[in-house]
Amino acid sequence: xxxxxxxxxxxxxxxxxxxxxxxxxxxxxxxxxxxxxxxxxxxxxxxxxxxxxxxxxxxxxxxxxxxxxxxxxxxxxxxxxxxxxxxxxxxxxxxxxxxxxxxxxxxxxxxxxxxxxxxxxxxxxxxxxxxxxxxxxxxxxxxxxxxxxxxxxxxxxxxxxxxxxxxxxxxxxxxxxxxxxxxxxxxxxxxxxxxxxxxxxxxxxxxxxxxxxxxxxxxxxxxxxxxxxxxxxxxxxxxxxxxxxxxxxxxxxxxxxxxxxxxxxxxxxxxxxxxxxxxxxxxxxxxxxxxxxxxxxxxxxxxxxxxxxxxxxxxxxxxxxxxxxxxxxxxxxxxxxxxxxxxxxxxxxxxxxxxxxxxxxxxxxxxxxxxxxxxxxxxxxxxxxxxxxxxxxxxxxxxxxxxxxxxxxxxxxxxxxxxxxxxxxxxxxxxxxxxxxxxxxxxxxxxxxxxxxxxxxxxxxxxxxxxxxxxxxxxxxxxxxxxxxxxxxxxxxxxxxxxxxxxxxxxxxxxxxxxxxxxxxxxxxxxxxxxxxxxxxxxxxxxxxxxxxxxxxxxxxxxxxxxxxxxxx
Ligand SMILES: Cc1ncc(COP(=O)(O)O)c(C=O)c1O
Numbered sequence: 401x402x403x404x405x406x407x408x409x410x411x412x413x414x415x416x417x418x419x420x421x422x423x424x425x426x427x428x429x430x431x432x433x434x435x436x437x438x439x440x441x442x443x444x445x446x447x448x449x450x451x452x453x454x455x456x457x458x459x460x461x462x463x464x465x466x467x468x469x470x471x472x473x474x475x476x477x478x479x480x481x482x483x484x485x486x487x488x489x490x491x492x493x494x495x496x497x498x499x500x501x502x503x504x505x506x507x508x509x510x511x512x513x514x515x516x517x518x519x520x521x522x523x524x525x526x527x528x529x530x531x532x533x534x535x536x537x538x539x540x541x542x543x544x545x546x547x548x549x550x551x552x553x554x555x556x557x558x559x560x561x562x563x564x565x566x567x568x569x570x571x572x573x574x575x576x577x578x579x580x581x582x583x584x585x586x587x588x589x590x591x592x593x594x595x596x597x598x599x600x601x602x603x604x605x606x607x608x609x610x611x612x613x614x615x616x617x618x619x620x621x622x623x624x625x626x627x628x629x630x631x632x633x634x635x636x637x638x639x640x641x642x643x644x645x646x647x648x649x650x651x652x653x654x655x656x657x658x659x660x661x662x663x664x665x666x667x668x669x670x671x672x673x674x675x676x677x678x679x680x681x682x683x684x685x686x687x688x689x690x691x692x693x694x695x696x697x698x699x700x701x702x703x704x705x706x707x708x709x710x711x712x713x714x715x716x717x718x719x720x721x722x723x724x725x726x727x728x729x730x731x732x733x734x735x736x737x738x739x740x741x742x743x744x745x746x747x748x749x750x751x752x753x754x755x756x757x758x759x760x761x762x763x764x765x766x767x768x769x770x771x772x773x774x775x776x777x778x779x780x781x782x783x784x785x786x787x788x789x790x791x792x793x794x795x796x797x798x799x800x801x802x803x804x805x806x807x808x809x810x811x812x813x814x815x816x817x818x819x820x821x822x823x824x825x826x827x828x829x830x831x832x833x834x835x836x837x838x839x840x841x842x843x844x845x846x847x848x849x850x851x852x853x854x855x856x857x858x859x860x861x862x863x864x865x866x867x868x869x870x871x872x873x874x875x876x877x878x879x880x881x882x883x884x885x886x887x888x889x890x891x892x893x894x895x896x897x898x899x900x901x902x903x904x905x906x907x908x909x910x911x912x913x914x915x916x917x918x919x920x921x922x923x924x925x926x927x928x929x930x931x932x933x934x935x936x937x938x939x940x941x942x943x944x945x946x947x948x949x950x951x952x953x954x955x956x957x958x959x960x961x962x963x964x965x966x967x968x969x
Pocket of ligand 1: 509569571609701
């Protein structure tokens with residue numbers, strides 16, 4: 401006897417009405433906008449007075465089991481009420497997520513999303529644009545070209561000389577750079593794999609993704625050369641770089657790539673790009689290298705300053721005090737040298753970029769370098785042929801990914817066009833100005849030390865002194881070696897971690913009001929040995945005001961006093 405047939409399976413080709421409705425055949429009657437409206441209404445209902453730093457309802461690990469019990473089983477049949485499902489998923493599974501547009505959120509380098517970019521991205525998601533070739537993506541391929549042309553223009557590189565491709569994140573931009581360097585220094589690697597003499601240079605303050613990317617590409621830690629920073633301003637020491645690289649070259653190393661900073665994660669430090677380009681060329685001449693080490697600037701944050709120009713920096717147009725303009729001018733001068741690098745990264749999902757994650761572009765100042773990454777070189781071009789046969793523009797021929805979301809190119813282009821140059825300038829000036837206000841407010845507070853006063857960026861790193869520690873002790877820790885300084889630094893770290901855990905648990909994670917900042921346990925190595933942790937106040941919302949910063953400073957002082965009073969005497 402055959403098994404009973406469920407009504408849902410009764411006839412081949414019979415689509416249940418609930419399933420049929422999930423795939424509208426015409427934009428004209430698509431329920432997509434209405435479902436988005438349902439989700440937005442549900443979000444507004446949990447935050448009726450306006451957006452909070454986090455979507456309410458997050459219970460943390462204690463509640464994870466319950467949420468998983470609700471969602472981790474595949475239902476037998478289709479949902480009878482899709483609108484309710486979208487509402488529930490929105491509030492259940494976005495609970496606890498940080499909302500970057502909320503000015504109280506000063507959490508990290510995410511981006512407050514520009515709604516025009518989000519709308520354009522959503523449409524591309526619904527159409528499901530595969531950014532593989534124009535044969536699949538049609539004109540969406542041109543969005544990538546247009547963004548690359550705009551970025552080349554901002555950097556002062558002839559538009560027909562540079563080109564860029566979107567990739568999966570800042571980490572992806574670094575992988576591209578290292579891979580291009582490998583192809584330059586060891587062209588035989590395409591046949592025989594990575595030789596053991598291939599090295600990569602990174603900087604002490606680089607984002608950890610630089611080392612991770614080297615690892616993923618087969619360059620072991622012993623072949624990653626780290627160059628120190630100058631303590632005063634944390635810019636990478638070019639002289640030390642020259643010395644260290646020469647030592648390795650003398651031993652027969654090949655230097656595939658030199659990765660430098662175009663805006664570090666916390667201090668937004670931009671290295672002396674021109675000096676590193678000079679060093680690269682000097683090493684080529686001195687050692688008669690058959691290749692040129694690939695110089696990459698990690699400007700995934702620092703690119704934002706490229707939107708400034710002489711007009712904005714010379715008049716009162718930005719509407720911020722002269723000291724802020726001076727800081728913007730200097731950072732702009734530094735990052736403008738990015739045109740001297742072989743490649744550089746841009747993240748639209750960070751800082752002022754205004755796009756949903758992930759939305760990164762790696763720019764090659766000379767598009768011939770991108771050509772080095774063409775797939776199939778080891779197979780005489782036969783590795784991938786489909787795109788070329790059916791398309792005239794075929795980025796998949798040299799992208800790391802095969803399928804890529806077209807939405808990121810569309811979103812970035814929409815962000816650029818909806819903001820215009822002046823829009824980005826205004827947001828950047830506002831963030832830097834608000835940060836200067838915060839640093840000014842914190843400067844005189846007892847027990848509070850701003851660790852990155854040298855930074856031209858918009859994140860503020862703060863250390864707190866435990867009760868009883870003499871005034872000035874934290875400042876001294878930054879320069880003084882020795883055992884006592886090391887003990888004091890460890891004490892500070894323990895205290896700071898405990899303070900953060902307390903403020904997080906009792907206020908920030910539960911939308912208790914006021915600024916929501918975050919914490920890094922590994923911010924700054926001090927001469928006595930330990931690495932200092934820091935609280936980070938990292939605004940990215942265009943809605944930030946000076947008043948938010950004054951309130952954030954006052955709140956920190958109040959919370960510290962409260963915490964100190966709660967400690968055993
Ligand atoms: C300077 C810098 N480079 C690279 C990255 C990695 O970017 P992603 O997280 O988008 O891969 C980050 C992340 O914060 C960063 O700050």
